[in-house]
Amino acid sequence: MNERSIGGTPVVSVVLPTYNRLPLLRQAIASVVGQTFGDWELIVADDGSTDDTRGYLEAIDDPRVRPLWMEHRGDLTSARSAGLKHARSEWVAFLDSDDLWLPGKLELQLHRLAAQPECRWSYTGYSLIDTEGTSLPERSDLLPRPISGYILEPLLRLDVSTPVPTMLVQRSLIEEIGGFDETIPIHSDYDFALRLAARSEVLALPDILTLVREHPDRTTARLRLAELYADQERVFRKAAAATADRKIQVLCLHQCAMQLAGQAAALSRERSHGAAFAALVRAGRIAPFKGAVWRTAVGCALRALGVFT
Structure with missing residues (x-):
């Protein structure tokens, strides 16, 4: 499913913040390029990386990949927000530089959202992997099952988990809630999900379409x-x-x-x-x-x- 939208504006903007994670970044970008749905733009917000991230991004021969160069702040939320400001599409997806998508993620979310227009955002099932990409079934099996509808209460009770890399959100909804709150240094993603849930029903896909990496260099681990x-x-x-x-x-x-x-x-x-x-x-x-x-x-x-x- 690689049709391009009429008028040149892609259907999905993917926002990917990164800092000094070139080996993992290569894999993350490859998981976007490998999507069965190809009408996207990828905005890579580089938070002043000092490794060879710049050279790698400049060498990518794909006009859909758009690097955004930033001075280093050490703040994932700021980088994500900066990338979001450059998003042009009706739908916005997010991916962290250490996580991965399975090939059908965007196509399946868009297809099911088209059948449920009352839902202005979606998230998928996910599983955990380690630094080397090895599955962690003993931990993944404990993750809550995705649920659809108005999920504010279960989200507040921590009975449901909506990691940002699993999401696909209407850009107009993001604008209505004011985007990410940069005054919240660690859990701005959870705050973002709460405000989405307070505003709109969600479509949950139980399919495992996102791989979230657990490793010592992950932001919260430090x-x-x-x-x-x-x-x-x-x-x-x-x-x-x-x-x-x-x-x-x-x-x-x-x-x-x-x-x-x-x-x-x-x-x-x-x-x-x-x-x-x-x-x-x-x-x-x-x-x-x-x-x-x-x-x-x-x-x-x-x-x-x-x-x-």
């Missing part, structure tokens, strides 16, 4: 656990403030309390006892009767007293 919890709490707090639905607000605040408790436990293990108890105070104000918060408080207190490490 961060402190306390940072991850703090950033996730910020996302839930933002979602609570954005809705007038009391049920959704309560669910968001419950998740805020749980993230703060997780942050406290992580800080306690780092011996940052003052910061741990500050996080627990915030969690207690949100959910004073939540058992998990109190159990965490006991554990933090015992650790601070040196009862256990």
Whole structure:
């Protein structure tokens, strides 16, 4: 399915941010070029790579591949947003430079979306692979099954997972929600998904069409656990403030309390006892009767007293 759209504007813009990942980038781009649907443009937002990424991209003899050169910021969200600003198509897909698509991903998503115009975005099933591309079935089997419809509540409960590389989204919907929030440094992709889910039904394809790579150099793998919890709490707090639905607000605040408790436990293990108890105070104000918060408080207190490490 390689027909080109009339007028020269491609049907799909693919946004791919990268930084110093040339061996994996080659594979990611090959998975786009190998799509059975060929009417796309690929915007590769290079965040100032210092390896041979520039030479590789400049040597690609395919006018559909459009490099975007940036000064280094070390911020995946900024690179993704920069690429998104150059997208011309009705539909936008995203791929990270360490992940892969199976050949029929775009074709199958577009075909099924055409039959369900009420859905303005889609995501697919995915599985996990390691650095060498070897499947990780013991972890992949634990991933939640994709579900369609209005998924804001299950998404907030963490009962569904919508990684950005699995998505295909109407550009007009992205513009309506304001794109990616660059003030959220880590979980901007999850915040993006929440705002999509609050705005439109989604079409979920259970087919495994995306491969997400787990490896030590992945962005989240290099961060402190306390940072991850703090950033996730910020996302839930933002979602609570954005809705007038009391049920959704309560669910968001419950998740805020749980993230703060997780942050406290992580800080306690780092011996940052003052910061741990500050996080627990915030969690207690949100959910004073939540058992998990109190159990965490006991554990933090015992650790601070040196009862256990």
